[in-house]
Amino acid sequence: MKENKSKYAIMGILSMGPMSGYDIKKKFEQSLSYFWSESYGQIYPILKKLAQQGLATKTIERHEGKPDRHIYALTAKGQKALQEWMIQPVGGQLAPHEILLKLFFGQQVSLTDNIRQIEHFRELQSQKLKEIKATEELLKADYKDNPNLSYWLMTVRYGQHVNQAYLQWSKETLAALRGMKQESEL
Amino acid sequence: MKENKSKYAIMGILSMGPMSGYDIKKKFEQSLSYFWSESYGQIYPILKKLAQQGLATKTIERHEGKPDRHIYALTAKGQKALQEWMIQPVGGQLAPHEILLKLFFGQQVSLTDNIRQIEHFRELQSQKLKEIKATEELLKADYKDNPNLSYWLMTVRYGQHVNQAYLQWSKETLAALRGMKQESEL
DNA sequence: TAGAGCATGTAATAGGTTACATGATTAG
Protein backbone atom coordinates (compact mmCIF):
# COMPACT_ATOMS: atom_id res chain seq x y z
CA MET A 1 0.00 0.00 0.00
CA LYS A 2 1.93 2.91 -1.31
CA GLU A 3 0.43 5.77 -3.21
CA ASN A 4 1.72 6.05 -6.70
CA LYS A 5 2.19 9.78 -7.02
CA SER A 6 3.56 9.52 -10.56
CA LYS A 7 0.23 8.20 -11.73
CA TYR A 8 -1.55 11.27 -10.40
CA ALA A 9 1.12 13.60 -11.66
CA ILE A 10 0.50 12.24 -15.14
CA MET A 11 -3.26 12.45 -14.75
CA GLY A 12 -2.83 16.03 -13.61
CA ILE A 13 -0.96 16.85 -16.79
CA LEU A 14 -3.66 15.16 -18.83
CA SER A 15 -6.22 17.36 -17.10
CA MET A 16 -4.71 20.24 -19.07
CA GLY A 17 -5.83 18.57 -22.27
CA PRO A 18 -5.33 15.40 -24.34
CA MET A 19 -1.76 14.68 -25.28
CA SER A 20 0.88 12.04 -25.96
CA GLY A 21 3.53 10.56 -23.68
CA TYR A 22 6.08 12.63 -25.45
CA ASP A 23 4.11 15.81 -24.80
CA ILE A 24 3.71 14.87 -21.15
CA LYS A 25 7.46 14.56 -20.74
CA LYS A 26 7.88 18.01 -22.25
CA LYS A 27 5.26 19.49 -19.94
CA PHE A 28 7.14 18.13 -16.96
CA GLU A 29 10.34 19.63 -18.21
CA GLN A 30 8.84 22.98 -19.09
CA SER A 31 6.52 23.60 -16.19
CA LEU A 32 7.23 21.32 -13.25
CA SER A 33 10.93 20.66 -13.51
CA TYR A 34 11.75 22.76 -10.46
CA PHE A 35 9.91 20.35 -8.20
CA TRP A 36 8.93 17.27 -10.17
CA SER A 37 10.01 15.04 -13.04
CA GLU A 38 9.08 11.77 -14.68
CA SER A 39 11.04 9.56 -17.06
CA TYR A 40 9.70 7.80 -20.15
CA GLY A 41 10.22 4.55 -18.28
CA GLN A 42 7.46 5.74 -15.96
CA ILE A 43 5.25 7.64 -18.35
CA TYR A 44 4.59 5.04 -21.04
CA PRO A 45 3.75 2.10 -18.76
CA ILE A 46 1.53 4.34 -16.61
CA LEU A 47 -0.35 5.62 -19.66
CA LYS A 48 -0.99 2.03 -20.72
CA LYS A 49 -2.39 1.25 -17.28
CA LEU A 50 -4.56 4.35 -17.23
CA ALA A 51 -6.16 3.22 -20.48
CA GLN A 52 -6.66 -0.32 -19.14
CA GLN A 53 -8.32 1.02 -16.01
CA GLY A 54 -10.62 3.26 -17.97
CA LEU A 55 -9.09 6.41 -16.51
CA ALA A 56 -7.96 7.60 -19.93
CA THR A 57 -8.73 6.89 -23.58
CA LYS A 58 -6.15 6.30 -26.30
CA THR A 59 -6.42 7.55 -29.86
CA ILE A 60 -3.79 7.10 -32.53
CA GLU A 61 -3.03 10.02 -34.80
CA ARG A 62 -1.30 9.06 -38.03
CA HIS A 63 1.27 11.28 -39.66
CA GLU A 64 3.18 10.97 -42.89
CA GLY A 65 6.90 10.76 -42.44
CA LYS A 66 6.69 11.39 -38.72
CA PRO A 67 5.89 8.61 -36.25
CA ASP A 68 2.34 8.11 -35.04
CA ARG A 69 1.22 10.00 -31.99
CA HIS A 70 -0.69 8.13 -29.28
CA ILE A 71 -2.99 10.69 -27.75
CA TYR A 72 -4.36 10.08 -24.29
CA ALA A 73 -7.32 11.93 -22.78
CA LEU A 74 -8.70 11.74 -19.24
CA THR A 75 -12.13 10.15 -18.99
CA ALA A 76 -14.79 11.32 -16.53
CA LYS A 77 -13.71 8.46 -14.29
CA GLY A 78 -10.10 9.61 -14.56
CA GLN A 79 -11.00 13.16 -13.67
CA LYS A 80 -12.93 11.95 -10.65
CA ALA A 81 -10.00 9.80 -9.49
CA LEU A 82 -7.68 12.78 -9.84
CA GLN A 83 -10.00 14.99 -7.80
CA GLU A 84 -10.28 12.37 -5.09
CA TRP A 85 -6.53 12.22 -4.80
CA MET A 86 -6.31 16.02 -4.78
CA ILE A 87 -8.30 16.33 -1.57
CA GLN A 88 -6.40 13.63 0.31
CA PRO A 89 -4.23 15.40 2.90
CA VAL A 90 -0.50 15.17 2.26
CA GLY A 91 2.13 14.05 4.73
CA GLY A 92 4.78 16.41 6.02
CA GLN A 93 7.91 14.66 4.83
CA LEU A 94 11.16 16.52 5.32
CA ALA A 95 12.80 14.78 2.36
CA PRO A 96 16.14 12.99 2.66
CA HIS A 97 18.69 15.67 2.08
CA GLU A 98 22.17 14.52 1.32
CA ILE A 99 23.80 17.63 2.66
CA LEU A 100 22.32 17.00 6.10
CA LEU A 101 23.62 13.47 6.11
CA LYS A 102 27.10 14.72 5.32
CA LEU A 103 27.01 17.46 7.89
CA PHE A 104 25.72 15.06 10.52
CA PHE A 105 28.94 13.08 10.08
CA GLY A 106 31.00 16.26 9.73
CA GLN A 107 33.55 15.11 12.30
CA GLN A 108 34.83 12.59 9.74
CA VAL A 109 36.47 15.28 7.62
CA SER A 110 38.22 18.58 8.22
CA LEU A 111 36.54 21.89 8.99
CA THR A 112 37.83 23.15 5.67
CA ASP A 113 36.08 20.29 3.89
CA ASN A 114 32.82 21.06 5.64
CA ILE A 115 33.10 24.74 4.84
CA ARG A 116 33.75 23.98 1.20
CA GLN A 117 30.72 21.71 1.12
CA ILE A 118 28.38 24.38 2.50
CA GLU A 119 29.86 27.10 0.30
CA HIS A 120 29.16 24.96 -2.74
CA PHE A 121 25.63 24.33 -1.53
CA ARG A 122 25.08 28.05 -1.03
CA GLU A 123 26.31 28.83 -4.53
CA LEU A 124 23.99 26.24 -6.03
CA GLN A 125 20.97 27.49 -4.13
CA SER A 126 21.75 31.09 -4.85
CA GLN A 127 21.86 30.24 -8.55
CA LYS A 128 18.62 28.32 -8.25
CA LEU A 129 16.91 31.22 -6.52
CA LYS A 130 17.73 33.44 -9.46
CA GLU A 131 16.25 30.87 -11.81
CA ILE A 132 13.07 30.59 -9.78
CA LYS A 133 12.66 34.35 -9.72
CA ALA A 134 13.07 34.42 -13.49
CA THR A 135 10.46 31.67 -13.77
CA GLU A 136 8.01 33.75 -11.76
CA GLU A 137 8.40 36.73 -14.08
CA LEU A 138 8.07 34.54 -17.14
CA LEU A 139 4.91 32.93 -15.84
CA LYS A 140 3.32 36.28 -15.05
CA ALA A 141 4.05 37.54 -18.53
CA ASP A 142 3.21 34.43 -20.53
CA TYR A 143 0.05 33.26 -18.78
CA LYS A 144 -1.60 36.51 -17.79
CA ASP A 145 -5.08 35.25 -18.57
CA ASN A 146 -4.67 31.57 -17.76
CA PRO A 147 -6.98 30.53 -14.90
CA ASN A 148 -4.22 28.27 -13.57
CA LEU A 149 -1.78 31.14 -13.13
CA SER A 150 -2.53 31.79 -9.44
CA TYR A 151 -1.88 28.15 -8.59
CA TRP A 152 1.30 27.99 -10.61
CA LEU A 153 2.61 31.09 -8.89
CA MET A 154 1.98 29.54 -5.49
CA THR A 155 4.23 26.60 -6.34
CA VAL A 156 6.92 28.95 -7.55
CA ARG A 157 6.70 31.01 -4.37
CA TYR A 158 7.14 27.82 -2.39
CA GLY A 159 10.44 27.25 -4.13
CA GLN A 160 11.48 30.80 -3.30
CA HIS A 161 10.66 30.49 0.37
CA VAL A 162 12.47 27.20 0.73
CA ASN A 163 15.45 28.46 -1.21
CA GLN A 164 15.72 31.54 0.90
CA ALA A 165 15.67 29.32 3.98
CA TYR A 166 18.55 27.33 2.49
CA LEU A 167 20.54 30.51 1.99
CA GLN A 168 19.91 31.79 5.49
CA TRP A 169 20.86 28.45 6.92
CA SER A 170 24.02 28.34 4.81
CA LYS A 171 25.04 31.74 6.12
CA GLU A 172 24.43 30.75 9.72
CA THR A 173 26.20 27.43 9.29
CA LEU A 174 29.21 28.94 7.57
CA ALA A 175 29.57 31.44 10.41
CA ALA A 176 29.49 28.61 12.93
CA LEU A 177 32.02 26.52 11.00
CA ARG A 178 34.37 29.46 10.56
CA GLY A 179 34.09 30.19 14.26
CA MET A 180 35.08 26.61 15.03
CA LYS A 181 38.00 26.87 12.65
CA GLN A 182 39.35 30.01 14.28
CA GLU A 183 39.07 28.47 17.69
CA SER A 184 40.96 25.40 16.53
CA GLU A 185 43.74 27.55 15.13
CA LEU A 186 44.47 29.43 18.34
CA MET B 1 25.57 4.75 -12.09
CA LYS B 2 23.64 5.94 -9.12
CA GLU B 3 25.14 6.77 -5.79
CA ASN B 4 23.82 4.59 -3.04
CA LYS B 5 23.36 7.06 -0.23
CA SER B 6 22.04 4.42 2.15
CA LYS B 7 25.39 2.70 2.04
CA TYR B 8 27.14 5.86 3.18
CA ALA B 9 24.48 6.65 5.74
CA ILE B 10 25.17 3.26 7.31
CA MET B 11 28.92 3.74 7.12
CA GLY B 12 28.44 7.11 8.79
CA ILE B 13 26.62 5.47 11.67
CA LEU B 14 29.37 2.86 11.94
CA SER B 15 31.90 5.70 12.18
CA MET B 16 30.42 6.37 15.62
CA GLY B 17 31.61 2.97 16.76
CA PRO B 18 31.15 -0.75 16.06
CA MET B 19 27.59 -1.98 16.28
CA SER B 20 24.96 -4.38 14.98
CA GLY B 21 22.29 -3.90 12.33
CA TYR B 22 19.76 -3.66 15.09
CA ASP B 23 21.72 -0.89 16.79
CA ILE B 24 22.04 0.97 13.50
CA LYS B 25 18.29 0.98 13.04
CA LYS B 26 17.90 2.42 16.52
CA LYS B 27 20.48 5.13 15.85
CA PHE B 28 18.56 6.18 12.76
CA GLU B 29 15.36 6.36 14.76
CA GLN B 30 16.89 8.20 17.68
CA SER B 31 19.15 10.67 15.97
CA LEU B 32 18.39 11.05 12.29
CA SER B 33 14.68 10.36 12.06
CA TYR B 34 13.83 13.98 11.31
CA PHE B 35 15.64 13.83 7.99
CA TRP B 36 16.65 10.24 7.27
CA SER B 37 15.63 6.64 7.84
CA GLU B 38 16.60 3.15 6.76
CA SER B 39 14.68 -0.09 6.99
CA TYR B 40 16.05 -3.50 7.97
CA GLY B 41 15.50 -4.54 4.38
CA GLN B 42 18.22 -2.06 3.49
CA ILE B 43 20.47 -2.32 6.51
CA TYR B 44 21.16 -6.06 6.64
CA PRO B 45 21.96 -6.58 2.94
CA ILE B 46 24.15 -3.48 2.91
CA LEU B 47 26.09 -4.64 5.98
CA LYS B 48 26.73 -7.95 4.25
CA LYS B 49 28.07 -6.13 1.21
CA LEU B 50 30.25 -3.82 3.29
CA ALA B 51 31.90 -6.88 4.83
CA GLN B 52 32.38 -8.49 1.41
CA GLN B 53 33.98 -5.35 0.06
CA GLY B 54 36.34 -5.05 3.00
CA LEU B 55 34.77 -1.80 4.13
CA ALA B 56 33.71 -3.31 7.44
CA THR B 57 34.53 -6.35 9.57
CA LYS B 58 32.01 -8.67 11.15
CA THR B 59 32.34 -10.25 14.59
CA ILE B 60 29.76 -12.45 16.24
CA GLU B 61 29.07 -11.91 19.92
CA ARG B 62 27.41 -14.86 21.58
CA HIS B 63 24.90 -14.42 24.37
CA GLU B 64 23.08 -16.90 26.55
CA GLY B 65 19.36 -16.77 26.17
CA LYS B 66 19.45 -13.76 23.87
CA PRO B 67 20.20 -14.07 20.15
CA ASP B 68 23.71 -13.55 18.84
CA ARG B 69 24.75 -10.05 17.91
CA HIS B 70 26.60 -9.48 14.63
CA ILE B 71 28.87 -6.55 15.30
CA TYR B 72 30.18 -4.57 12.34
CA ALA B 73 33.11 -2.17 12.51
CA LEU B 74 34.43 0.17 9.82
CA THR B 75 37.85 -0.77 8.47
CA ALA B 76 40.47 1.82 7.50
CA LYS B 77 39.36 1.27 3.91
CA GLY B 78 35.76 1.88 4.94
CA GLN B 79 36.64 5.07 6.74
CA LYS B 80 38.51 6.32 3.72
CA ALA B 81 35.58 5.54 1.43
CA LEU B 82 33.26 7.41 3.76
CA GLN B 83 35.53 10.44 3.81
CA GLU B 84 35.79 10.43 0.04
CA TRP B 85 32.03 10.49 -0.25
CA MET B 86 31.82 13.24 2.38
CA ILE B 87 33.77 15.70 0.28
CA GLN B 88 31.86 15.04 -2.95
CA PRO B 89 29.66 18.09 -3.56
CA VAL B 90 25.95 17.45 -3.22
CA GLY B 91 23.30 18.34 -5.76
CA GLY B 92 20.66 20.92 -5.03
CA GLN B 93 17.55 18.81 -5.37
CA LEU B 94 14.30 20.47 -4.39
CA ALA B 95 12.68 17.15 -3.48
CA PRO B 96 9.36 16.04 -4.97
CA HIS B 97 6.79 17.59 -2.73
CA GLU B 98 3.31 16.22 -3.03
CA ILE B 99 1.67 19.39 -1.84
CA LEU B 100 3.16 21.32 -4.73
CA LEU B 101 1.90 18.79 -7.20
CA LYS B 102 -1.59 19.15 -5.81
CA LEU B 103 -1.52 22.94 -5.80
CA PHE B 104 -0.19 22.99 -9.32
CA PHE B 105 -3.39 21.23 -10.39
CA GLY B 106 -5.46 23.29 -7.95
CA GLN B 107 -8.00 24.24 -10.60
CA GLN B 108 -9.29 20.67 -10.53
CA VAL B 109 -10.95 21.11 -7.15
CA SER B 110 -12.73 23.90 -5.28
CA LEU B 111 -11.06 26.81 -3.53
CA THR B 112 -12.36 25.42 -0.25
CA ASP B 113 -10.61 22.12 -0.96
CA ASN B 114 -7.35 23.90 -1.67
CA ILE B 115 -7.66 25.99 1.47
CA ARG B 116 -8.31 22.92 3.57
CA GLN B 117 -5.27 21.25 2.06
CA ILE B 118 -2.94 24.12 2.95
CA GLU B 119 -4.43 24.54 6.40
CA HIS B 120 -3.72 20.91 7.11
CA PHE B 121 -0.18 21.29 5.82
CA ARG B 122 0.35 24.32 8.04
CA GLU B 123 -0.88 22.45 11.11
CA LEU B 124 1.45 19.55 10.40
CA GLN B 125 4.46 21.78 9.91
CA SER B 126 3.68 23.86 12.93
CA GLN B 127 3.57 20.67 15.02
CA LYS B 128 6.82 19.52 13.46
CA LEU B 129 8.53 22.82 14.23
CA LYS B 130 7.71 22.35 17.89
CA GLU B 131 9.21 18.88 17.79
CA ILE B 132 12.38 20.11 16.14
CA LYS B 133 12.80 22.86 18.71
CA ALA B 134 12.39 20.30 21.47
CA THR B 135 15.03 18.15 19.76
CA GLU B 136 17.46 21.05 19.77
CA GLU B 137 17.08 21.59 23.51
CA LEU B 138 17.42 17.89 24.19
CA LEU B 139 20.58 17.66 22.13
CA LYS B 140 22.16 20.61 23.88
CA ALA B 141 21.44 19.11 27.27
CA ASP B 142 22.32 15.48 26.56
CA TYR B 143 25.47 15.88 24.48
CA LYS B 144 27.10 18.93 26.02
CA ASP B 145 30.59 17.50 25.69
CA ASN B 146 30.21 15.41 22.56
CA PRO B 147 32.50 16.66 19.77
CA ASN B 148 29.74 15.94 17.25
CA LEU B 149 27.29 18.29 18.93
CA SER B 150 28.01 21.32 16.73
CA TYR B 151 27.39 19.29 13.59
CA TRP B 152 24.22 17.75 14.93
CA LEU B 153 22.87 21.17 15.84
CA MET B 154 23.50 22.41 12.31
CA THR B 155 21.26 19.70 10.89
CA VAL B 156 18.56 20.52 13.40
CA ARG B 157 18.75 24.21 12.54
CA TYR B 158 18.31 23.28 8.89
CA GLY B 159 15.01 21.65 9.76
CA GLN B 160 13.94 24.77 11.62
CA HIS B 161 14.77 27.12 8.77
CA VAL B 162 12.97 24.99 6.22
CA ASN B 163 9.99 24.53 8.49
CA GLN B 164 9.69 28.22 9.11
CA ALA B 165 9.76 28.75 5.37
CA TYR B 166 6.88 26.28 5.03
CA LEU B 167 4.88 28.20 7.60
CA GLN B 168 5.50 31.56 5.97
CA TRP B 169 4.56 30.16 2.62
CA SER B 170 1.40 28.59 4.04
CA LYS B 171 0.36 31.95 5.47
CA GLU B 172 0.98 33.74 2.19
CA THR B 173 -0.77 31.05 0.18
CA LEU B 174 -3.79 30.92 2.44
CA ALA B 175 -4.14 34.69 2.14
CA ALA B 176 -4.06 34.41 -1.64
CA LEU B 177 -6.58 31.56 -1.73
CA ARG B 178 -8.95 33.36 0.63
CA GLY B 179 -8.67 36.46 -1.51
CA MET B 180 -9.61 34.41 -4.56
CA LYS B 181 -12.55 32.94 -2.70
CA GLN B 182 -13.92 36.33 -1.67
CA GLU B 183 -13.64 37.59 -5.22
CA SER B 184 -15.51 34.59 -6.52
CA GLU B 185 -18.32 35.14 -4.03
CA LEU B 186 -19.07 38.73 -5.03
C1' DT C 1 -0.52 -15.15 28.91
C1' DA C 2 -0.17 -11.66 25.66
C1' DG C 3 2.69 -8.39 23.87
C1' DA C 4 6.87 -5.80 23.54
C1' DG C 5 11.71 -5.92 22.95
C1' DC C 6 15.82 -8.32 21.37
C1' DA C 7 17.97 -9.84 16.98
C1' DT C 8 18.72 -11.85 12.59
C1' DG C 9 17.60 -12.17 7.95
C1' DT C 10 14.88 -13.13 3.24
C1' DA C 11 11.22 -12.67 -0.28
C1' DA C 12 7.81 -10.32 -2.51
C1' DT C 13 6.64 -6.25 -4.29
C1' DA C 14 6.74 -1.50 -5.66
C1' DG C 15 8.88 2.52 -7.46
C1' DG C 16 12.02 4.59 -10.57
C1' DT C 17 16.18 5.49 -13.83
C1' DT C 18 19.04 4.49 -17.69
C1' DA C 19 20.23 2.20 -21.68
C1' DC C 20 18.76 0.14 -25.65
C1' DA C 21 16.15 -0.37 -30.07
C1' DT C 22 14.04 1.77 -34.11
C1' DG C 23 13.64 5.05 -37.83
C1' DA C 24 12.26 9.31 -40.28
C1' DT C 25 12.94 14.48 -40.79
C1' DT C 26 15.06 18.80 -40.27
C1' DA C 27 18.39 22.32 -39.10
C1' DG C 28 23.19 23.73 -38.90
Next chain:
DNA sequence: CTAATCATGTAACCTATTACATGCTCTA
Protein backbone atom coordinates in the same frame (compact mmCIF):
# COMPACT_ATOMS: atom_id res chain seq x y z
C1' DC D 1 27.06 14.85 -42.92
C1' DT D 2 26.06 15.14 -38.17
C1' DA D 3 23.25 16.04 -34.51
C1' DA D 4 18.98 17.12 -32.71
C1' DT D 5 14.07 16.46 -32.59
C1' DC D 6 10.17 13.65 -33.12
C1' DA D 7 8.09 9.43 -31.02
C1' DT D 8 7.27 4.98 -29.20
C1' DG D 9 8.32 1.48 -26.16
C1' DT D 10 11.01 -2.48 -23.47
C1' DA D 11 14.55 -4.60 -20.56
C1' DA D 12 17.89 -4.46 -17.23
C1' DC D 13 18.91 -2.68 -13.24
C1' DC D 14 18.84 -0.25 -8.87
C1' DT D 15 16.52 1.38 -4.66
C1' DA D 16 13.43 0.86 -1.01
C1' DT D 17 9.47 -0.79 1.84
C1' DT D 18 6.67 -4.27 3.90
C1' DA D 19 5.64 -8.70 5.19
C1' DC D 20 7.22 -12.92 6.63
C1' DA D 21 9.92 -16.31 9.43
C1' DT D 22 12.13 -17.55 13.80
C1' DG D 23 12.59 -17.78 18.75
C1' DC D 24 13.95 -16.25 23.37
C1' DT D 25 13.08 -13.14 27.58
C1' DC D 26 10.99 -9.82 30.27
C1' DT D 27 7.12 -7.02 31.79
C1' DA D 28 2.21 -5.80 32.60
